[in-house]
Amino acid sequence: MEIAELKQLRNISLFDNQFTGAIPQGLGINSSLTEVNFTRNKFTGPISPNLCFRKQLWKLILGQNHLQGSVPSDIGSMLPEFLKNSNPLFMELSNNSLHGSIPSSLGNLVTVTLVDLSLSKLTYHIPPELGRLVELQELNLSHNRLNRTLPSQLSSCHKLSKLDLSHNLLNGTIPSSLRSLSELSILDLSENRFGGGISASLFQLGKLSCSQVCGNQLGGPIPPSIGSQAEAQSLREFISCNNLSRSLEAIGKLHFSTEVNVSYNAFAGPVPLPTMKWVASSPSSFLAIPIYVANGFKFCNMLSRKAGLTCVGVAMIVSGSILFSVVLVLGIFYVFSRHKCHERNFLVSAEEGASSLLHQVMEASENLNHKYVIGKGSHGTAYKVTLGLSKVFALKKLTFVGYKGGNTRSLHDVLHKTCPSPLLERNGRYKIALGTAQGLLYLHFDCDPAIIHWDIKPMNILLGSEMEPHISDFGITKLLDESVVPATSNVVQGIIGYMASKNAFSTKSSKESDVYAYGVLLSKLVTRKKVLDPSFRGEMDIVAWVSSVWNETKDVEAIVNPTLIDEFMDSSIKEQVKDAILVASRCTEKKAGKRPSMREVVKQLTVSDSRCRSKKCT
Known part of the structure; x- marks a missing residue:
């Protein structure tokens, strides 16, 4: 008997398996389904509208599959017949390949408490009808292609505690009406196209613990109310990568329990002495900002060109x-x-x-x-x-003093030589990836003339006692000064395997060659495989292998080292590893012009980590 013919079926949970193919179209017609959980499989095809045929379904979890098509336009009919007596609804469809718009009928699910449509290809606008969801506690529409403005109607969702709209194309200004979301604790509007200034109301929500608006086009000063609620709780504010200007004076008034990141903005002028304690305690939160104190003495920001x-x-x-x-x-x-x-x-x-x-x-x-x-x-x-x-x-x-786990000095030793191999946990991997990227950013953009390392590889990444990376061995480094450095020379520089094939026999200095080598290093950090690993087919190298596996499966677990999979119980860590794979893929593009700069790489890694940590705020 097929599963679709089971008339007494009420609850079906097939999560964390390897099921493939389409979800049976007849499933739900003969039975009154109340719960469906197919998360973390490899189902394809569209979402069957018959899953809610008998209108008893209150929990639908189909996340992390390969489902295609659009969200059913009549999704509002999924709610049970008697709303007042029904259980809270729960809908999780994240990490699929859904496209089209978010149907306005979603606003009919007035008892829904969670809606997660993240990591898909949804377009157009956020329906203002979502403002009807008065029981909604968590809304996640991140990593889509949503555009237009943010509807002010969302401020009617008074029970909302987590709102994640990051990584879309939303524009306009951030509505000041969001101040009515008194239960909001997590707000992520990062990596959109919001303009205008930062509303002071964003820093006056009593329960807010994590707020991210980085990677937008926000301008003007930092509101003086920043951190005003932090005395009662820990508050994390990420306002980096915008066009904020004027003074950093407001930072000096922050409570000690606040964490703030203002990197990559347009601040200028003297920094009041009270603000210097934050610069000293968290220099990575003030990257690419020239820092002065009032008496004219200049502190050197290691990632500032000045x-x-x-x-x-x-x-x-x-x-x-x-x-x-x-x-x-x-x-x-x-x-x-x-x-x-x-x-x-x-x-x-x-x-x-x-x-x-x-x-x-x-x-x-x-x-x-x-x-x-x-x-x-x-x-x-x-x-x-x-x-x-x-x-x-x-x-x-x-x-x-070397790595704590043994007598090693380099990333190469940690990855391949130490026996038994030390476990590289999430924090250690991130330190190595970001620290190396920041070092290359400095060499490429904050040195005049710029420095091309030419030999970025794990053996030349030395690790300190806390896994902090130090780029070493400048034996073949050249200063990039095109007026005096010839385009080619008689010596091939760099190591084949860490260079794009086109560059392997060309010695023209370029930042892109370092970017490619960094992409290879990042791939090794995630996979723990060698550049020419015996497990690869034929003459394939690590770049081709990662690309091949990703294109075939879109499965992070098929690429990463098996020791990392245990960490994937935390979905935010799995997303961060996926981000790292995608960054490595961009860095190793065959055409040099398509590779990101190290400035872009640092920004992507920083935003990815911020998103990962914000999910842990819950």
């Missing part, structure tokens, strides 16, 4: 030693002045060289005598060194 570091300084900062000992790091951080901060570019001539410069500063510091110490931190000791009358350096001695 940081005042020279290429030689940067190269030595991210260099390292394979040994478990001491690494000397040289950087030109600032030039002291009584009244004014002067930025200086100090370029080392070919005759002088980096080694000669290092020798000079070591001699001037009497081999790092303690009397030249100007500060100590968790990663080492900083020394002030003066050469002549105008050259002032900061020399930092970094101590690498």
